[in-house]
Amino acid sequence: MGNLRREAxxxxxxxxxxxxxxxxxxxxxxxxxxxxxxxxQLREKACDTREFVELGRAIHAILQPLGIPLIVNDxxxxxxxxxxxxxxxxxxxxxxxxxxxxxxxxxxxxxxVENEEQARECLSFAGLDYIGASPVFATPTKTDTAEALxxxxxxxxxxxxxxxxxxxAIGGINRSNIQDIIRSGADGVAVVSAIxxxxxxxxxxxxxxxxxxxxxx
Amino acid sequence: MGNLRREAxxxxxxxxxxxxxxxxxxxxxxxxxxxxxxxxQLREKACDTREFVELGRAIHAILQPLGIPLIVNDxxxxxxxxxxxxxxxxxxxxxxxxxxxxxxxxxxxxxxVENEEQARECLSFAGLDYIGASPVFATPTKTDTAEALxxxxxxxxxxxxxxxxxxxAIGGINRSNIQDIIRSGADGVAVVSAIxxxxxxxxxxxxxxxxxxxxxx
Numbered sequence: 001m002g003n004l005r006r007e008a009x010x011x012x013x014x015x016x017x018x019x020x021x022x023x024x025x026x027x028x029x030x031x032x033x034x035x036x037x038x039x040x041q042l043r044e045k046a047c048d049t050r051e052f053v054e055l056g057r058a059i060h061a062i063l064q065p066l067g068i069p070l071i072v073n074d075x076x077x078x079x080x081x082x083x084x085x086x087x088x089x090x091x092x093x094x095x096x097x098x099x100x101x102x103x104x105x106x107x108x109x110x111x112x113v114e115n116e117e118q119a120r121e122c123l124s125f126a127g128l129d130y131i132g133a134s135p136v137f138a139t140p141t142k143t144d145t146a147e148a149l150x151x152x153x154x155x156x157x158x159x160x161x162x163x164x165x166x167x168x169a170i171g172g173i174n175r176s177n178i179q180d181i182i183r184s185g186a187d188g189v190a191v192v193s194a195i196x197x198x199x200x201x202x203x204x205x206x207x208x209x210x211x212x213x214x215x216x217x
Numbered sequence: 218m219g220n221l222r223r224e225a226x227x228x229x230x231x232x233x234x235x236x237x238x239x240x241x242x243x244x245x246x247x248x249x250x251x252x253x254x255x256x257x258q259l260r261e262k263a264c265d266t267r268e269f270v271e272l273g274r275a276i277h278a279i280l281q282p283l284g285i286p287l288i289v290n291d292x293x294x295x296x297x298x299x300x301x302x303x304x305x306x307x308x309x310x311x312x313x314x315x316x317x318x319x320x321x322x323x324x325x326x327x328x329x330v331e332n333e334e335q336a337r338e339c340l341s342f343a344g345l346d347y348i349g350a351s352p353v354f355a356t357p358t359k360t361d362t363a364e365a366l367x368x369x370x371x372x373x374x375x376x377x378x379x380x381x382x383x384x385x386a387i388g389g390i391n392r393s394n395i396q397d398i399i400r401s402g403a404d405g406v407a408v409v410s411a412i413x414x415x416x417x418x419x420x421x422x423x424x425x426x427x428x429x430x431x432x433x434x
Binding site: 048053076077092095098102 | 265294306
């Protein structure tokens with residue numbers, strides 16, 4: 001678990017071009033970084049590989065000088081080709097063991113966890129850098145998600161994985177529920193529409209980070 | 218160009234589960250191998266990564282003992298994870314240079330070429346193992362393809378890339394046009410529905426291979 005500073009999970013932007021209201025992704029990412037985003041996940045489910053690589057390189061060129069890790073969703077080949085800092089996998093992507101073997105020991109790998117059984121499995125994944133508890137609340141962003149965990153579910157996942165494994169919560173997160181989420185055992189929050197769809201993504205990121213810092217005081 | 222025996226291009230099966238009339242892909246691949254298929258490309262555009270990996274491992278387990286190379290379409294990560302012999306890329310997948318850097322010098326890499334300009338580009342791709350001239354005839358299998366090359370187009374591509382670079386033709390190929398295709402400069406044919414949709418894939422493969430051998434006599 002040496003690849004990821006725990007604080008990098010505090011405000012984790014997950015991109016969604018369809019929710020970015022027509023603004024270029026680079027603009028959203030720049031604004032989020034300016035507002036304090038600590039990590040960015042590039043999630044693209046519809047574009048072809050050529051476009052994914054080009055987009056990934058452009059976003060990486062923004063983030064790398066700022067020291068903000070870029071994590072690629074699902075596509076280990078894209079992560080390798082663009083030299084991203086990490087890969088995020090879900091339960092329908094390649095297995096953790098395959099991903100770790102392919103990417104080597106020094107790449108950040110995070111895994112989405114939707115229930116207690118999947119959380120218990122993580123205990124055997126040596127070197128797993130973080131889990132994404134998903135979804136903590138119902139969310140309009142993804143339609144294929146499992147039942148919402150709620151704050152109690154988040155607390156149960158934290159008890160199962162123990163205090164050491166970094167955990168970020170995702171799904172239906174906004175300013176009003178961040179403090180509860182952090183107090184329920186998450187190290188940070190991953191957000192999509194709370195930044196991508198915000199009229200002012202930089203201000204939105206800053207306000208979200210403020211809530212996180214408040215909860216950790 | 219040392220990764221690929223030129224004869225491996227002779228009868229190149231490209232898989233398509235949607236065209237396999239409900240039969241498992243493993244059944245089609247076994248039958249095609251039995252009938253003389255010389256190489257297989259696993260092409261999956263809709264399934265998730267977990268399923269793609271599992272399918273790839275199952276098909277590789279069939280082909281590897283037979284010495285038939287397995288080529289993965291588009292997804293370099295899948296090719297690496299399952300230890301496939303090669304990767305096939307199209308013009309909207311990652312670039313040849315990115316693919317070669319990622320996969321190393323000993324993996325077969327093939328590239329789809331749809332026109333003369335793309336064929337000329339190949340002259341600068343050191344180590345490219347083969348090109349797939351696509352589509353030689355109009356095809357119902359893919360709906361996003363460029364204009365058909367025809368036999369004259371195939372001859373022109375051969376003149377551009379020179380005699381050394383292995384070239385396979387794809388698109389609208391069946392028993393009746395194979396001999397013309399081989400005589401127009403292709404080393405072999407890549408087929409989808411001619412095997413996947415055949416009532417008897419083994420017999421279909423055998424008949425196709427017979428035509429290829431006749432043309433090469």
